[in-house]
Amino acid sequence: MRLEPSESKVTRRNGERVNTVQAFLMPGILPAVALAESMAVLDASGYAPPQGIRLETGGDSDARNSTVQALIAPLGLIITLSIAVVAMTFNSFRLTLIAFTVAGLLSRAKDSCLVFGDMDILATARSGSPRALLSEFLAAKGKALDFAMEPREDLTRGDAQIEMLQHAAEHDAFLLAALKGEGRRYMIVSPWVVAGTIERTVLLDAMATARQRGAEIEVFTDPLLNNGAAAGGLSQMEAVEHRLSAIGVAVHQIPKLHSKIVTVDGTVLCAGSFNWLSADRNGQYARHETSFVYRGRHLEDEIKTIHDGLMRRAK
Numbered sequence: 162m163r164l165e166p167s168e169s170k171v172t173r174r175n176g177e178r179v180n181t182v183q184a185f186l187m188p189g190i191l192p193a194v195a196l197a198e199s200m201a202v203l204d205a206s207g208y209a210p211p212q213g214i215r216l217e218t219g220g221d222s223d224a225r226n227s228t229v230q231a232l233i234a235p236l237g238l239i240i241t242l243s244i245a246v247v248a249m250t251f252n253s254f255r256l257t258l259i260a261f262t263v264a265g266l267l268s269r270a271k272d273s274c275l276v277f278g279d280m281d282i283l284a285t286a287r288s289g290s291p292r293a294l295l296s297e298f299l300a301a302k303g304k305a306l307d308f309a310m311e312p313r314e315d316l317t318r319g320d321a322q323i324e325m326l327q328h329a330a331e332h333d334a335f336l337l338a339a340l341k342g343e344g345r346r347y348m349i350v351s352p353w354v355v356a357g358t359i360e361r362t363v364l365l366d367a368m369a370t371a372r373q374r375g376a377e378i379e380v381f382t383d384p385l386l387n388n389g390a391a392a393g394g395l396s397q398m399e400a401v402e403h404r405l406s407a408i409g410v411a412v413h414q415i416p417k418l419h420s421k422i423v424t425v426d427g428t429v430l431c432a433g434s435f436n437w438l439s440a441d442r443n444g445q446y447a448r449h450e451t452s453f454v455y456r457g458r459h460l461e462d463e464i465k466t467i468h469d470g471l472m473r474r475a476k
Contacts (some may be wrong), residue, residue, distance in 0.1 A: 257464065268274060281371065316455040326455035329442040332435045332452060333362055339425050340367040345376055348468060350422040352383040353439035356391050356400040362442065369408040378410045380438070381471050383418035401438070413475040421452070424468075427461030429454065 172179045186195055196218060210216050247256045276299060283299070286292030312323045326332050340347065359365045368378055384398050389402035402412045423431040433452025441447045 175272070234355070257332040312453045313432075313455070316460060318457050318459045320368070324456075326431070326433065326435070326450075326452040326454065328449065329380075329435070329440060329447060330439065332440075332450065333364075333442070335431065335454065336364065336423060336437060337367050339429065340364075340371045340376075342425070344371070344425040344429075346426050347371065347376060347378045348381070348422065348471075349378070349437055349466070350381045350418070350420050351438040351472065352418045352421065352434050353386050353436045354380070354382045354401040355397055355439040356404055358442075359401065359404065361440050364438065365404060365408070367409055372409045379413060379468075380405060380410055381413045381415055381418060381475070382438070382475070383416060384414040385416050386418075413469060413471065415474045415476070420467075420471075423468060424460075424464045427464050428458055429456055430460045430464055430467075431455075 172181065184195075186192060186197075200218075223459065244257065244261075247260055248254060251257055251260065276295070283292050283296035286296060312325070317323060326335055336349075371378060379399075382398070382401070385394065387398035387401070389397050391397045393400070398414070405412050421433055421435055421437065423429075423437060431452050431454045433450065435450035435452050440450065
């Protein structure tokens, strides 16, 4: 045995002398837990490094800190590019601000969230897209909230008054009077349709009379809501379509239809919550419904927009 002297290495990091103390964990022990317990023991013993010496932790903790720093470094560039992409998509800084504000609010939602939007736009989304998935979720039972119908002041001009319809009787009287008038083009939007209701309320006869004088009538309804059985082994959708087609009324099927509207030519627009061709007029299932009637030639563009939007979705 012999003793041979040698020079010891002096480890430095960033120009500072370093003494490294290492420990290896037993299987199943998390590094963060072991480090926390070790530091707690040092604190409990009152240990403090001598003056001029500091204690730093490394290993898993150091690697995690390095990873976090690497992720944070390009964060500014990522945020800037994200804002630029959204701004270019909307071509509007105002809409960009709204989008990020909504995103921030949604990120804070816990138990509930209110969604405000155009159900027609959601319903026409490509299957499997985020909009389509949101539409399916909102259409699920118990997700929608019903709000009282409010008049649209933007559809009034001059001295024209807004007429409010309440209950089934007032709605029926309005539609029957309109069909007996001198209108040349009618649009009836009713998501639900029931053959028996159309006959009992004499709406079928009124539409037949209007057709005989040359009026054009279009009915828009939702085939997904009208699969219930009707007389003769037909579904309600088939029964209604059969009766209306026999008198020359065009029936357009639009899945996920929600609007309830009646228009006459380009001068009368009635919108509300009443299902014109299906609602129970009496009994326990009769509901308090409200609609507003607007009149004037200024409604032509609004009515055309509604009609064109429905036709784009029609099957």
